Amino acid sequence: MPQPVTYAQHARHSTLMLSRVLSLRTNASPFTLVLDDLNQPAGPLLKEVTRRGLSRNVNVVVISFERKRVHPAVRLVPAWGPQTGEQILALLENAMHDYKESVVVVDSLYExxxxxxxDMNTIFQLVAVKYNSILFGVYHADVHNGPNTANPYAPQPLDLVKYMATTILTCQSFAQVLADKRAKERSIASPLHGIGNEAEGAVQALTSNTPAGIVLAAEFRRRSGKPEYETFFLRPSTPADYNAPIAGMQVGTLKLEFVTLLNEHPAYCKQPEGYGSPFGGGMTDEMVSTFNLELTAKQKEAREGVVLPYFDAQKEGGGEGGRILYDMGVEDDFDEEEDEI
Amino acid sequence: MPPSSRIPPLLQPYTRLPAYDSLFLLTSTLGASANWLIIRFLCEALANEQDDAGAEREDVAVVLVSWMRDWDFWKSEGRKGGGLDLERLKREGRLRFVDGLSGLYLPSTPEAPQQSQPPVSTSGASMPRVAQNVLPVRGPPGRIPTRTPTAPVHIAKPASETLTPQSSTPADGQSPLISPDLKTLATTIQRAMESLKNPATRSRKTLLILDSPDALLATQPIITPSDLCSTILQLHEKASHVLVHLNADDALLSLSTPPQPLEVEGHNLLVKMAHVSSRILSCRVLDTGVARDVSGVLRITGGGSNTEGWWDESDNRSEEEQGRELLYLAKGDGSVKVFERGAGEG
Known part of the structure; x- marks a missing residue:
């Protein structure tokens, strides 16, 4: 595939790539790995995927280790209890068998x-190969792996799923991405967030999971073997983004793709030094400075009223302007000789 | 003062139990205890019968499971900090206490065989004095109760209950854990919850408070964080609201090199519970050092699985879902003030 020439082409191409993954298009990405942590949980992303799945009448199955509450149209496979792996797989197959197209969301791949x-192969075979469906797995990156005592030479589960994934979406908090960028612009170390990095006893950063939206750092692994990297901004969707549902559907179809590149977000690309934004939008012509250069109405009026010496001198009698008016004080020592020059 | 008014106004939106099923995580550090916050949650859940103004509120039954404190501690704390008569509430069938400490970890006293009579007969008069001898209150300075040096440190009651745990459950509303096994834990708590459901035929909501289940990780190395987490979630199927209190001290969580198993497990349990919970309330000491008028900082964040699952059309994340930090001052008399930064009494 030829490289996109202009930035606009690149942006359009990348947005389309993510849009295909989020909208669960067939063959876009059979196994999407979502890496999240407490700074930015994957909740908003999964919500969007579920919504888009339902909007396209895709069967959404959730293998849940963490949530009891899902949308009524979503098929829940509870896995937090004493169920064994075989039972979960049987339940999963049962939930998928009557649909042509399904998406299986696992909310904790580690578990x-x-x-x-x-085995990762088993579930991938079942979902992606046998039912030609899509697997969406969440892995909490902040869960540590203990040493694998049973099989010390086996790869860690995170390495394994990273190796197998066809798309990797890393969730980042928008507020923290902005803070990192600000720090980078000033060439200082970027702040650390979250458990272990802040004060003792603080579990989740205050800037985590901002309602404005989440940042997705995506790695698409193309069939050609070529990886593509891009960072996106996903705002929470509103009912206005979707058309009214037709009969028998839970959600109407998506009106317009609203995922954008992070670079196009006005709050991210704003450059406080006063340079124009390369992508337009969000910038005004005003100079940014720490001083207030604005004039109040009163100050403006006073400025208008000033009579410049040049005009003053043209009056009859030479005018009074232009002279230096100074009253001698007691401490002033008037030097006659200097004045004679 | 009615118990509901013991909850500071700024805290009320966070202690209120939501209409949907929820799991909250409460964390504390050594210098900043969260016991006062647990008492506030108890107040919130148990207040309505004592506070006739809030008659329209829902009837909530409470099961309190504690691995770090015994019944006497909670009883005295509840009276002091919350104005709750926990003994009476227990008799009325609104509260069950599952003792994870005495039966498992405290030495059985020599006079245990004498107590073959039902444990209901423990006289209430002697209890407060025993309570002061059990464990010092973890909290701000000045709250440590005076110890009476003559009385020996012992808890007489649970030893006899250990012999007949099942029969004692409905009698005195107290179910001791007799085995650290997770299955026993689950069945004991479930039985406690069912015994609360029985008297009222209507199904009422249950608040399950688990105080320091991370102690199990240390005492029972065979228990993994995943097992514990899954047990808690299974209990959540029966209880509509679960409040888990964990310790978040750096010494327990941050990894040394090479990482020690307990550190990894403690960290994983906390992170997993944080991912599962829909609200995290963490207490810590003031970052700038000890202050006379501030006991600590309370940070409230949204947790990992936000509120209504990841689904609902009304996407209104209100103000209380946003991260927020408040300061608190726990006084010696058990009362607590909660205020914004800079809004202290000076």
């Missing part, structure tokens, strides 16, 4: 692989 002992 599925380590605790339930399901």
């Amino acid at each position: 599925l692989l380590v605790t339930k002992g399901i």
